[in-house]
Amino acid sequence: MNLSSLSPFKKADRILVVDDSPDNVFLIQAILEEEGYKIVTAADGRTALAKIEESPPDLVLLDVMMPGMDGFEVTKRLRDNTSLPFIPILLITAYDHLSVAKGLDTGADDFIRKPVEVDELLARVRSLLRLKHSIDERDQIARQREDFVSRLTHDLRTPLIAADRMLSLMQQGALGELSPTMNETLDIMARSNKNLLAMANTLLEVYRYEAGRKNLNFSPVDLQALLQEIVKELTPLAAQKNLSLKLNEDENAKGDPGARNVVECDRLELHRVFTNLVGNAIKFTDTGSVNVSLNNTKSAGNPGIPQVIVEVEDTGPGISSEEQTILFERFRQGKHKHSGSGLGLHLSRRIVETHHGTIEVKSEVGKGSLFIVRIPVKHSGNS
Missing domain, CATH: 3.40.50.2300 (Response regulator)
Incomplete structure (x- = not known):
């Protein structure tokens, strides 16, 4: 040419x-x-x-x-x-x-x-440029797909939010008195709509992270106080299933405000992570307990960097080794009857990794599950 x-x-x-x-x-x-x-x-x-x-x-x-x-x-x-x-x-x-x-x-x-050699040079140049164009085209298609899903999910939220508000008004009797049968039907519709809205919100957050469009607001956060808040919020959910939900606080922080675990993080995003982990533990556990533990230790990878370790342990059915290998992948649903969209744990891993931390699971079938989150910590005395 x-x-x-x-x-x-x-x-x-x-x-x-x-x-x-x-x-x-x-x-x-x-x-x-x-x-x-x-x-x-x-x-x-x-x-x-x-x-x-x-x-x-x-x-x-x-x-x-x-x-x-x-x-x-x-x-x-x-x-x-x-x-x-x-x-x-x-x-x-x-x-x-x-x-x-x-x-x-x-x-x-x-x-x-x-x-x-002229012919060899031109042949190798053409070959590598074909590779370049192929990869560029693939990446462009991937970006277009992600942008489409992001826009679609964003647009889906508007009617779902409107439906949620309308159903709430009807349940409150704003449109007249309802029969017990209609109230029961509205309850089912409202729960389904909330689940769909939560799924749309999670999907939107996943694509924001994957597209590099997620903006985080980092500030010093007392992680112990955050976990106390989450446990308090989810205690009624555990009580409905007669489960014990308990936070085992860091012994080093008791009675010593200066030793409390302070993490440089986006508070809302870590709230999302631990709400998801504790909520999942409650959802998949039919009898027994859910325990949340908080400890401060040195990083195994770098002893000079302290880190906070949050563990969420349940007495549920456990997770097979096969499922554990794909648990944090996108749209990978578990085999449990209550398994969701397969997005929550994937998003949790994204958030934790953005905070330079790690998340892992240890579990045996029939012996419950233990999720471990490690995040670099900053003590308030050094902030």
Whole structure:
């Protein structure tokens, strides 16, 4: 394909050629420009990285041996930069297969040996650009799908909220006295509508997190007070099933306000996480108890960083090892008769990870479940 054959509506692919040899750059540039590609050049690795940051190309042709920063290091830095889109990297090398293996392991997509053969160069460039276009198209479709679901879910909330308010007014007798049968029917309708509204809200939050559109408001929060609030809110729900719901407070914090667990977090989001975990424990437990524990300890991964550990333990039916492997995935429903949409735990994991924490489950069938959340903590005395 030469320049004259390019459609006037098709944007020419932009290729960055990185080589410290002016002769090599001139040769490759002449070959590729003849084919209609737009060529940008750089004589060293640092200049190349700066140009990529400024305007990412569609493909990088990268010489392996360059002074200052070689092609391996440039490749590694590009692959480590998660803010960049996918950019194929074609290494140009005069060395043996060991350097090729190192380049591919570092993150390059293909290689070509010096001296460059014109037909081979063009074939490899076309192949990598097809890969680039395919991945870009896939990512665009994924973004469009996520945007569609987000917009649809957002629009669904309006009629659901209106229906919830209307049903509430009818239950209060605003439209006249209702018979016992009608009251029972309205109760069922109201519960179903609330469940659907909760599902729509959760789905909307999931897509906000996945699209990077969720804005969090971090501030110091007393996690012990937050858990006390949640347990108080959910105690009536546990009482309906004759379950014991108890918060085992951090012994280190009793009688010492300065030792209370303070976490830099978005309070509403952590409220959502622990409400979901405790609510699930109550929902899936038919007899026995639900216990919430709070402790402060050192991080196992980094002993210098204190963290808070919240455990939610129930005496429910337990979770099989097979289900545990997919429990936090999106739309993965459990086999329990009360299993929901499969979004709550996925969203909880998203929130916890955004707070630089972890969430895990330990369970055996017939022996209950234990959910463990670890979040970096900041004591009020150090805030």
